[in-house]
Amino acid sequence: MAQGLSPAIDALVDDLKRLPGVGQKTAQRMAFYLLERDRQGALALSASLQQAADRVGHCxxxxxxxxxxxxxxxANPARRESGVVCIVETPADVLAIEQTSQFKGRYFVLMGHLSPLDGIGPADIGLDELELQLKQGPVEEIILATNPTVEGDATAHYIADIAEQLGINTTRIAHGVPVGGELGYVDQTTLGHAFSGRKQFSR
Amino acid sequence: MAQGLSPAIDALVDDLKRLPGVGQKTAQRMAFYLLERDRQGALALSASLQQAADRVGHCxxxxxxxxxxxxxxxANPARRESGVVCIVETPADVLAIEQTSQFKGRYFVLMGHLSPLDGIGPADIGLDELELQLKQGPVEEIILATNPTVEGDATAHYIADIAEQLGINTTRIAHGVPVGGELGYVDQTTLGHAFSGRKQFSR
Structure with a gap:
């Protein structure tokens, strides 16, 4: 419980601290900013928080x-029936990929990754539902875009096994040196991927 | 307008971006965090924002x-009638000074500083009200704790003039090398203050 100036401000600071990456000082700064400069903004944020928390569910x-x-x-028929499914871990990944404007298929969002130690199994990340969808509709290709972490890779392997049994072509997004990055600052594993995944140089 | 996944999420992200220091990516992360992990927190934050925006005014x-x-x-009589008034720019400064537990007097919060270029004059930061209070009650000492910036110093000088006319003793908080700081990293002006404000070494 913050010891601030009044109960209403203390409660606001405490609740702002629920936001990821926001500690006591940042929460105070946000609270004072909203109260001194942007009351309308505070009310708008209050309304959109309530609306989102009440109404948002899953596709x-x-x-x-x-x-x-x-x-x-x-909801877009062209994308829903494209036959290419990109598997990602979170809704944020969907937005990131959409910003590239390169992918025109549909997504399947796991909302997590396999993590047996935390008790998160295939059903918890919707793999039963995914398998059902793969069996129902004609799917030409599955693009595995889970994170390049131990859990993300394990999840990708698990999904690749399902796809193989159904005879669906499966690809994994490329790992390598980020564009604009410097080799000296890239970690060994990434550099290893960059070498093993090298392509013919085309002029 | 963010192009996200649905109108409710877009609105939430846009409103989170009103918070100071929060951009598109951070707002997305906050929105997804609240929706995936902490709906109760989203509702609590919504309620405390509305309550604070509706009810909080000025002391x-x-x-x-x-x-x-x-x-x-x-509201604490011992502090209200202490006869020592500390002048600060913002409510956050009050909290910072309270955390030192060294000051037992009362505060006067300017909610800003003199800034003629922005059209902020003495009345806008409550100096008419301050003068009234100084004339009414017995005040032994005014501690000027405005920020050590050009505007903060100008404001301090202005208040010191008022206090002098009323015959009230006025002090300014010490400027010098921060405790734990290294001389090599301290700017020239601060180091200059540290030398001109040196004190007899007592063992």
Whole structure:
């Protein structure tokens, strides 16, 4: 409990501290900013928090967060029936990939990754639902875009096994040196991936 | 307008971006965190934002933010009648000084500083009210704790002039090398203050 100036301000600071990456000082700064400079903003944020918390659920097809039955991408017939499914861990990954404008298929959002130590198994990340969808619709390719971490790789392998049994072509996004990065600052594993994944140089 | 997954999430991300120091990526992370992990927290934050924005005003005596007529400090008779007034720019400064537990007097919060270029004059930072209070009650000492910036120093000088006319003793908090700091990293002005403000070494 923060010892501030008044109960209402203390409560606001405490609740702002629930936000990821926000500690006591930042929460105080946010609270004072809203109260001194942007009361309208505070009320708008209050309303949108309540609306989102009350209404947002999961997309029936891809499991991402949305307040509608189908998310914007799944609601688009061209994308829903494209036959290419990109598997990602979080809704934030969907937004990141959408910003590249390179992918025109649909997504399946795991909302996590396999983590047996935390008791998170295939059903918890919707792999039973994914298998059902792969059996139902014609799917030409699965693009595995889980994070390049131990858990993300394990999850990718697990999904690749399912896809293989169903005879679906499976690819993994490329790992290598980030564009604009300097070799000296890239870690060994990434550099190893960059070498093993090298491509013919084309002029 | 963020192009996200659904209108409710987009609105939440946009409103989170009103918070100081929060950009698109951080707002997305906050929104997804609240929706995936802490719906109760989102609702609690929504309620405390609304309550604070609706109810918080200014303390009748010291002008700090509070939803009551008098803030916690001014409501304490021992402090209200202490005869020592510390002048600060913001409510956050009050909290910072309170954490030292060294000051037992009362505060006067300017909610800003003199800034003629921005059209902020003495009345806008409550100096008319301060002068009234100084004339009414017996005040032994004014401690000027405005920021050591050009505007803060100018404001301190202005208040010192008022206090001099009323025959009230005025002090300024010490400027010097921060405890734990290294001389090599301290700027010239601060080091200059540290030398001109040196004290007899006592063993």
């Amino acid at each position: 029936q097809q891809c499991r991402t967060l949305t307040e509608e039955a189908l998310c914007r991408i799944c | 009748q005596q010291c002008r700090t933010l509070t939803e009551e007529a008098l803030c916690r400090i001014c």
